[in-house]
Amino acid sequence: MDTRQGRDAVVEFRPDCPLCGSSPCVFHCRDECTEARTLRRIVEVGRPMVRGQYLYHAGSPFAALYTVRAGTVKTCAVTEDGEERVIGFSFPGDIVGLDAIGGSTYLTDACVLETASVGVIPFARLQPLLSEVPALQHRLLQAMSRQIAAEHEMRLALLKRTAEERFAVGLVSLSERFAGRGLSPTALRLAMSQAELGSYLGLAPETVSRLFRRFREQGWLDGTGRECELLDIGAIRAVARRQRRVPSGSSGDEALRAVGAGRSGGGS
Amino acid sequence: MDTRQGRDAVVEFRPDCPLCGSSPCVFHCRDECTEARTLRRIVEVGRPMVRGQYLYHAGSPFAALYTVRAGTVKTCAVTEDGEERVIGFSFPGDIVGLDAIGGSTYLTDACVLETASVGVIPFARLQPLLSEVPALQHRLLQAMSRQIAAEHEMRLALLKRTAEERFAVGLVSLSERFAGRGLSPTALRLAMSQAELGSYLGLAPETVSRLFRRFREQGWLDGTGRECELLDIGAIRAVARRQRRVPSGSSGDEALRAVGAGRSGGGS
DNA sequence: CGATATTTTGAGATGAGTCAATAGCTGTGG
DNA sequence: CCACAGCTATTGACTCATCTCAAAATATCG
Numbered sequence: 001m002d003t004r005q006g007r008d009a010v011v012e013f014r015p016d017c018p019l020c021g022s023s024p025c026v027f028h029c030r031d032e033c034t035e036a037r038t039l040r041r042i043v044e045v046g047r048p049m050v051r052g053q054y055l056y057h058a059g060s061p062f063a064a065l066y067t068v069r070a071g072t073v074k075t076c077a078v079t080e081d082g083e084e085r086v087i088g089f090s091f092p093g094d095i096v097g098l099d100a101i102g103g104s105t106y107l108t109d110a111c112v113l114e115t116a117s118v119g120v121i122p123f124a125r126l127q128p129l130l131s132e133v134p135a136l137q138h139r140l141l142q143a144m145s146r147q148i149a150a151e152h153e154m155r156l157a158l159l160k161r162t163a164e165e166r167f168a169v170g171l172v173s174l175s176e177r178f179a180g181r182g183l184s185p186t187a188l189r190l191a192m193s194q195a196e197l198g199s200y201l202g203l204a205p206e207t208v209s210r211l212f213r214r215f216r217e218q219g220w221l222d223g224t225g226r227e228c229e230l231l232d233i234g235a236i237r238a239v240a241r242r243q244r245r246v247p248s249g250s251s252g253d254e255a256l257r258a259v260g261a262g263r264s265g266g267g268s
Numbered sequence: 269m270d271t272r273q274g275r276d277a278v279v280e281f282r283p284d285c286p287l288c289g290s291s292p293c294v295f296h297c298r299d300e301c302t303e304a305r306t307l308r309r310i311v312e313v314g315r316p317m318v319r320g321q322y323l324y325h326a327g328s329p330f331a332a333l334y335t336v337r338a339g340t341v342k343t344c345a346v347t348e349d350g351e352e353r354v355i356g357f358s359f360p361g362d363i364v365g366l367d368a369i370g371g372s373t374y375l376t377d378a379c380v381l382e383t384a385s386v387g388v389i390p391f392a393r394l395q396p397l398l399s400e401v402p403a404l405q406h407r408l409l410q411a412m413s414r415q416i417a418a419e420h421e422m423r424l425a426l427l428k429r430t431a432e433e434r435f436a437v438g439l440v441s442l443s444e445r446f447a448g449r450g451l452s453p454t455a456l457r458l459a460m461s462q463a464e465l466g467s468y469l470g471l472a473p474e475t476v477s478r479l480f481r482r483f484r485e486q487g488w489l490d491g492t493g494r495e496c497e498l499l500d501i502g503a504i505r506a507v508a509r510r511q512r513r514v515p516s517g518s519s520g521d522e523a524l525r526a527v528g529a530g531r532s533g534g535g536s
Numbered sequence: 537c538g539a540t541a542t543t544t545t546g547a548g549a550t551g552a553g554t555c556a557a558t559a560g561c562t563g564t565g566g
Numbered sequence: 567c568c569a570c571a572g573c574t575a576t577t578g579a580c581t582c583a584t585c586t587c588a589a590a591a592t593a594t595c596g
Contacts, residue, residue: 080510099420100417101409101412102414102417103414103417107417108420127406130405131405132399134396137398141369141409144369144416145368146370146371148370148415151416151423152375152376156345158423159353162551164551194575202427202428203552203553206554206575206576206577207551209574225575241348242348242349461543463542471584472585472586474545474585476543477543478544481544
């Protein structure tokens with residue numbers, strides 16, 4: 001359904017944010033706040049994009065930011081040797097393209113993973129509004145800052161950790177992002193393949209598969225990727241935090257070693 | 269030297285940017301542009317800070333951004349198990365604390381590695397100026413965007429690569445950052461220990477030491493950390509890009525093995 | 537000139553990548 | 567409705583790069 005009604009009208013009035021289609025968007029506000037009203041003047045929402053379509057490609061001139069209103073988008077880069085590396089996943093409420101503001105071109109590809117509704121924010125039009133509407137400026141700054149912080153956290157989590165820990169970090173991260181959007185933090189519907197998740201986490205696809213199995217055997221989750229239910233998120237979180245202190249007692253126990261922790265209850 | 273002259277005056281007029289003490293600062297401009305003049309009203313430069321002093325700690329309330337005018341600052345976090353993980357290094361011209369804007373507290377520690385001159389930008393005072401002076405706002409957005417981009421690039425570089433590649437990436441990155449500040453891209457004076465560099469790159473200190481030796485044996489660099497001269501930055505860059513060029517000539521099994529798989533020992 | 541921190545070097549264990557082959561899905565078209 | 571193709575996931579075997587532990591050597595600092 002094409003929602004366009006004119007040059008910029010674009011969006012119907014709905015209780016949820018017309019800019020992002022969901023609640024936790026940077027630009028969201030429950031009421032008709034100034035920044036949303038302002039922004040709505042320039043955001044354009046096109047028809048849904050389907051899996052495999054690109055919002056933009058690396059190298060193409062930077063023109064707009066994008067809000068994900070529905071669906072899933074991945075950003076990725078292709079290395080010299082032709083491998084694709086996933087840089088991040090974007091869910092409803094996320095802004096895509098923030099890393100391009102500082103330059104003249106996009107630095108990554110942005111590719112739809114799961115049928116997505118996307119809002120286009122022409123940056124040239126956004127910029128003057130930022131000065132006029134301080135609240136809008138503040139929102140953008142916050143969004144960017146938070147992305148930097150998230151980036152730091154992710155790097156910390158991924159660097160120098162075991163595959164198991166990275167995987168746990170990935171699951172927890174996804175769970176929390178879903179939760180922040182009002183979705184279930186335990187019943188994950190993942191739009192990405194195991195290979196893509198692995199690429200994001202720096203793991204070989206085979207390793208991801210093995211980890212799914214291991215975690216399943218531990219009773220920590222059920223399903224296998226696509227549909228994934230986190231049964232003991234406390235345990236997973238504990239692994240992610242590397243809090244696997246071996247319960248004192250007979251150390252060297254085979255079973256404990258297999259578990260890698262011997263955790264069971266929710267984490268502290 | 270205390271450069272304070274009053275509540276906010278703070279800085280002498282010098283050809284180089286009084287805000288950052290060097291050229292490539294986001295807020296720098298060669299002439300007396302509006303944004304610098306504006307910013308100068310609120311930036312406070314204190315006396316130099318020495319190694320080990322902290323600009324801020326993780327958890328303390330966010331109040332200001334910092335510009336590094338001289339010296340080196342590292343940002344780091346301490347994991348639950350007490351290990352310190354280096355998140356980044358900041359050199360003259362860099363802004364520190366951008367990841368805290370989105371929250372109410374700092375998320376990392378910021379610690380002086382090498383006697384540093386630091387400018388304090390109270391965020392509450394900066395914010396209104398951003399709307400008044402669009403150019404200033406633009407600079408800040410660019411700085412943040414670039415940081416996100418750099419973060420992405422670093423993650424790409426570090427994730428799923430060999431220790432050798434990570435190390436090379438680290439060296440190249442440092443070299444380029446120095447070069448961007450008008451310093452020699454080959455004669456590196458590193459303020460961080462091998463352990464810190466390793467922490468940043470996700471490598472064990474021992475591994476860093478071994479890599480220094482390996483690279484030295486290759487004739488790619490000289491020195492050992494602290495003072496480090498890059499002799500063949502092309503080769504290092506090639507390793508960083510995973511493009512290790514085959515030494516033309518004997519394309520025998522040795523060479524191929526070295527190219528395709530791990531290192532052997534000898535080389536060009 | 538001691539005391540502490542950093543760096544070097546060695547030896548050994550192992551986690552995770554790679555290769556390879558199988559099994560399971562998903563969508564398409566006959 | 568079934569067969570097929572292509573993709574995704576699973577599983578096993580093997581290898582090796584890197585971590586860990588341990589100890590010596592060197593540098594740095596007061």
